[in-house]
Amino acid sequence: MTATGPLVVVGDTLLDQDIEGEAGRLAPDAPAPVVDVHTDRSRPGGAGLTAALAARDGREVVLVTALGRDEAADTVRGALRDRVTLVELPLDGTLPVKTRVLAGRRPLVRIDRGGGSPGAPGDAVRAALAGAGAVLVADYGRHTALAVHAELAASARRVPLVWDPHPKGDTPVAGARLVTPNAAEARALVPGTGTALADDARRGRVLAERWRAATVAVTLGARGALLTRPATATPMLLPAPYPADGDPCGAGDCFAAVAAAALADGALPEEAVERAVAEAAAFVAAGGAGGTALWDPAAGPADPGRPPSDAFALAREVRARGGTVVATGGCFDLLHAGHVGLLESARRIGDCLIVCVNSDASLARRKGPGRPLNPLADRIRVLAALGSVDAVAPFEEDTPEALLEELRPDIWVKGGDYAVEDLPEAETLRRWGGQALVLPYLQGRSTTGLARRAARSATP
Incomplete structure (x- = not known):
């Protein structure tokens, strides 16, 4: 009520x-900071x-x-x-x-x-x-x-x-x-x-x-x-x-x-x-x-649903102390073992990992009707809870190039059977001397496959 x-x-x-x-000095008449x-x-x-x-x-x-x-x-x-x-x-x-x-x-x-x-x-x-x-x-x-x-x-x-x-x-x-x-x-x-x-x-x-x-x-x-x-x-x-x-x-x-x-x-x-x-x-x-x-x-008020670290501030801080900023991206509609393995491997490459995640509209354009299965706020919350993830940054476009131009990571990571030259983000990274990398990805794990198995299990 x-x-x-x-x-x-x-x-x-x-x-x-x-x-x-x-306080950078002590008082001359007592051991007290000035x-x-x-x-x-x-x-x-x-x-x-x-x-x-x-x-x-x-x-x-x-x-x-x-x-x-x-x-x-x-x-x-x-x-x-x-x-x-x-x-x-x-x-x-x-x-x-x-x-x-x-x-x-x-x-x-x-x-x-x-x-x-x-x-x-x-x-x-x-x-x-x-x-x-x-x-x-x-x-x-x-x-x-x-x-x-x-x-x-x-x-x-x-x-x-x-x-x-x-x-x-x-x-x-x-x-x-x-x-x-x-x-x-x-x-x-x-x-x-x-x-x-x-x-x-x-x-x-x-x-x-x-x-x-x-x-x-x-x-x-x-x-x-x-x-x-x-x-x-x-x-x-x-x-x-x-x-x-x-x-x-x-x-x-x-x-x-x-x-x-x-x-x-x-x-x-x-x-x-x-x-x-x-x-x-x-x-x-x-x-x-x-x-x-x-x-x-x-x-304005603080946003209680925001990720624990602002991605842009984190990237600037890590670069300022000479560290390596690693970023990766995707839809992450249903987080599975393949995602977790990729994120853990990516985090070990550098000093922080920023995950770029498709907005709901962007994901729907890429994956079609019925997607996303989980709204953006839920996907951000799940990703931010992982120990391997330091910050999450959403993007509205179909690809994250505009977001990467702002973040300017040192390394961009994708998982799967890509060749580096096939990654659309690779050319973007070269503009500031960054490097795109491909990491192994667990075979047989995909959000689409999980969704199909769940649908079959729900069918009487």
Whole structure:
């Protein structure tokens, strides 16, 4: 069932600051690095970041949070004004400010300042929660959730409620559809020595029972998330679609925001967590909370379905360090042993393998009616999951020459009984000194043959 009201985010807002620079020397008076600053950025953090992430796709989002009259609170108001509807609780004190100092994009130190206590909710807060289509609690241990605990308990009985907990925060209300601790938080909440997947699953079950939650998703960083339920239900691991190399700051907020939005749209918890894992990976790869995509509308959102590496960026990077770029291409409509053997052999030739794959329209023109059997997005996902494949690049034309002109690989590989001079791509490669090669191909393996055998087996 799709929610009819807005997604209401309740929680503790912070102001996050990133001071970035380069550290190439030590201070003369202490063994401490000197950071030559080139960037100083401020942005909403905590529940403010979560609300902004939930609103990325144009969704109506209401943020219920405590803000004061200090400069940091005014900065948050300005950043969120055109993104979400703010419904404020009074704040006795100043807004917490968390400052990271980074050198070479790696944190050196974090400085925390400020803090206060949220006041009692007014009619506007109660009305926002009463009209919510779904609720997300972003608990950062500052007790905004405690101030509206009764209203949250009522919401959990009426609409999907997601609670992103904190070890020093408040206890989730009974009946939450999904609670999302990370592994470190789950281990702090359920002490024990084990850190294996089975131990995390046990902790998830314990927490689901303790909180009387329908499901608990223990997030595992690059490994994805472990979805658990009370009692003895078998846990489900939702792995990340690819390793995301980037700043993980804000990944948990992104996970919770996407999961809450999916539940609001009627998704099952399994579907919501799978979607959240994929988008959190894309968020990290795009630079995390400090990336420009979230706060610069012109940059656009990260694409959660993209391959783990951009083929063009990868080719430039490998060439820049003197490596060998290998490319191959084809339809890959039904991946079979012949394909796998070719790709593994091709990868061993150089320092990266980029697979050029026909679009659906291109494949249909080449293979005729009834093809493709698998759409492009599925074919890309299967190829990108292979350990031998570093990146995938689709092309719309009948042949990949135009794509190769952009990629400029050092080696182009095809499998089968071709002679190199018969390959249409060979002449293209010669323009920049590249080489076309033919590799052995397993006999008797073909997509057409597989499809025919499958059709015969399906015929009564």
